[in-house]
Amino acid sequence: MQLGMEMHEAALRCAARELTTLRPGGYSLEPCYRHDTDTGVTKVVTEADIHALKQSGNGGELQGTLVPDVVIHAGHPGQAQAVYDFKFPCANVDEAPPWRKYPKGHCHQGFHQGEMYEQALGVRASRIVPRLGIVR
Template identity: 35%
Template sequence: MDKAVRAAASASATMKLLEAADVARIEHLLVECAKEADFIVNEREYGQGKYPDDKECLRVVGYDKNGDPIRRQAELGRLKHDVAFACVQREILRHFPNNVSIEPRYVIRTGKGGQQDIMKPDVVLHASGRPDQAQCVFDFKFPCLKDRKSDPLSVPETRDQMTRYASLDGQCNPAIITPQFGIIRE
């Protein structure tokens, strides 16, 4: 086989995207990771079968470097993300190490005077070995407040985030993953 043909075959294999069945399997596992993270953190923090109410979610637990309050819901979200990422590493990356990235960074030029938008989605499925070629983009959401649990897309920042992620030109519409609803796409 001539070198050019081998190089083309190699490049084709390198750019391989996940098949629909693999994407479905990964999406199922992402939902399981979100449920596991929600369950583990709630059990650890509040006891068996318990979870925070709205008052607890809004409780101030500290202050950031600007003096702004840090609420319990943000702290719980961080803890749940940590558990979910460990699950993704354990359950997904071991099967798809070349097609899945956790918190990759993307810099997109916005066209407004050379400004850049820096995005860091939670999980990205991409061409084999090419995180810059997104296939599907996911963000874990662990709503704490009752109204947000029933309608996670009601949060304007979440909708804005999904719109921004759409600029990565993946084959799937960007999605959020919640323990309550699983995969949610607009």
């Protein structure tokens, strides 16, 4: 698990380095979204909001938020054009790992990450997997 976390951090640093040149102002790393499945409304949760919730002891209010690894957008994270999530499989490195399913009791139970990203942001979500590249 530690290796996966380190790989994730390295991938985020690499994405930041490249996207800063390729899409200045047109991407976000690990943006946070709150999606209401009943109304279909999705709101961006800002870093300031996240910090304030955690500082006030209300970090539990972030439960159920969506945090894809990379969002390509039209100048604001709420204007998503593409969504990517890094996946680092421990076994079967030649096969794309499945999207993580939300467990029973979770507000998004019955769905997987990719489905929720697509529902919330209105664009197809893709996985980025070492050795395989972008998996749609």
